[in-house]
Amino acid sequence: MTGFPDLRADFPILETGVHFLDSGASSQKPIQVLEAMDRFARTSYANVHRGAYKLSVAATDAYEAARQRVADFLGADHDEVVFTRGATTSLNSIAFGWGLEHLRPGDRILTTVMEHHANLVPWQMVAKRTGATLDHIPITEDGRLDLDAFLEKLDERVRVVAVTGMSNALGTIPDVPWIAGRAHEAGARVVVDAAQLVPHREVDVRELGADFLAFSSHKMLGPTGIGVLWGRMDALEEMEPFEGGGEMIADVTLHNATWAPIPHRFEAGTPPIIEAVGLHAAIDYLDSIGMDQIFAHDQHLTAVALERLSDVPGVQIHGPRDTENRGGVISITMDGTHAHDLATILDEHGVAVRAGHHCAKPLMRELGVAATARLSFYVYNTEEDIDATVTGLRKAGELFGVG
Numbered sequence: 001m002t003g004f005p006d007l008r009a010d011f012p013i014l015e016t017g018v019h020f021l022d023s024g025a026s027s028q029k030p031i032q033v034l035e036a037m038d039r040f041a042r043t044s045y046a047n048v049h050r051g052a053y054k055l056s057v058a059a060t061d062a063y064e065a066a067r068q069r070v071a072d073f074l075g076a077d078h079d080e081v082v083f084t085r086g087a088t089t090s091l092n093s094i095a096f097g098w099g100l101e102h103l104r105p106g107d108r109i110l111t112t113v114m115e116h117h118a119n120l121v122p123w124q125m126v127a128k129r130t131g132a133t134l135d136h137i138p139i140t141e142d143g144r145l146d147l148d149a150f151l152e153k154l155d156e157r158v159r160v161v162a163v164t165g166m167s168n169a170l171g172t173i174p175d176v177p178w179i180a181g182r183a184h185e186a187g188a189r190v191v192v193d194a195a196q197l198v199p200h201r202e203v204d205v206r207e208l209g210a211d212f213l214a215f216s217s218h219k220m221l222g223p224t225g226i227g228v229l230w231g232r233m234d235a236l237e238e239m240e241p242f243e244g245g246g247e248m249i250a251d252v253t254l255h256n257a258t259w260a261p262i263p264h265r266f267e268a269g270t271p272p273i274i275e276a277v278g279l280h281a282a283i284d285y286l287d288s289i290g291m292d293q294i295f296a297h298d299q300h301l302t303a304v305a306l307e308r309l310s311d312v313p314g315v316q317i318h319g320p321r322d323t324e325n326r327g328g329v330i331s332i333t334m335d336g337t338h339a340h341d342l343a344t345i346l347d348e349h350g351v352a353v354r355a356g357h358h359c360a361k362p363l364m365r366e367l368g369v370a371a372t373a374r375l376s377f378y379v380y381n382t383e384e385d386i387d388a389t390v391t392g393l394r395k396a397g398e399l400f401g402v403g
């Protein structure tokens with residue numbers, strides 16, 4: 001083993017005995033996060049940025065401290081961190097807030113065939129409204145981005161390159177710093193969907209080289225209902241608010257409004273306050289383990305799983321076969337078996353995996369499959385979870401006469 005600490009006692013839900021291999025969809029929560037939220041709600045809760053009374057000041061301080069914690073985690077500045085409802089809202093805010101303002105007929109948006117729908121559909125919608133066209137970087141045989149094709153497609157009409165930081169279906173981690181460098185040379189803005197990356201690997205936004213970054217708290221041990229839109233200040237300054245309402249204004253008349261300073265102009269309405277406290281605690285927890293350790297643990301489990309899965313008759317692995325530039329997400333199919341049947345049989349063995357198109361339907365078409373079963377690892381997983389999966393898959397193979 002790798003010397004990674006056994007953290008399972010921190011996760012009450014694991015007492016059920018579940019082999020939880022669906023953290024790519026949403027992670028479990030440690031008691032440290034649950035208790036931080038509970039404590040805050042019991043002792044310090046009020047709306048933020050609205051009251052002069054002590055509780056509201058305490059709540060505002062906690063909310064802004066969470067923003068600072070996220071900024072420190074990303075190597076960013078406090079005001080560059082916008083709280084949203086999640087990665088999907090962050091990406092829509094960028095597409096509609098930046099894209100609608102700046103894209104014109106003839107402009108090009110370059111994304112990839114491995115995107116989650118959240119980094120594809122908003123760009124389709126904005127392309128239709130602005131007259132911009134959408135193009136996609138293809139993938140290679142082993143599920144990596146085809147960077148030669150990227151360079152061929154990149155020209156000065158490309159205004160946005162929207163790319164995943166880590167594929168939720170293949171585990172592939174594209175070389176974003178390199179992609180961002182080339183995109184910037186061509187004059188494009190770079191949007192990174194980091195929903196799967198930030199929970200698993202240290203991200204320094206300056207080193208990544210992106211202009212915008214999006215992720216969700218619930219995939220990184222935090223609560224649902226809160227996510228982050230990070231933007232470089234010059235990029236955020238080019239963005240219009242996507243939603244109007246309370247707290248995002250400087251002044252309002254019956255016919256007009258002016259905007260509050262960044263980041264508040266992008267946070268209309270009452271924000272997710274208790275959730276911000278939970279996200280703060282989740283980042284503290286992750287940092288107490290160390291992001292490098294977490295990534296190494298993911299990679300260890302991935303290496304073990306890739307090896308053991310390749311011995312199971314009839315199992316096909318989709319995506320990179322080695323741990324080079326890939327995270328702890330493995331998509332599989334079994335000959336002559338539907339992915340949903342696989343997931344059902346695994347569930348009978350106490351193994352929770354996601355089956356389906358993983359909100360990446362264009363990628364599934366590219367792979368020539370309707371669906372895959374997906375294992376995704378996190379800090380609480382062990383080799384025993386992989387063994388239980390392999391046992392379940394062998395049983396499924398026997399049942400369906402595979403091999």
Ligand code: C6P
Pocket residue numbers: 024025026086087088089116118119164166167168193194195196216354358359
């Ligand atoms: N992927 C999965 O099972 P939200 O739902 O807004 O928190 O995150 C959306 C999202 C965006 N990008 C990527 C790469 C993602 O993986 C996700 C969420 C989950 O893969 C649910 S579909």
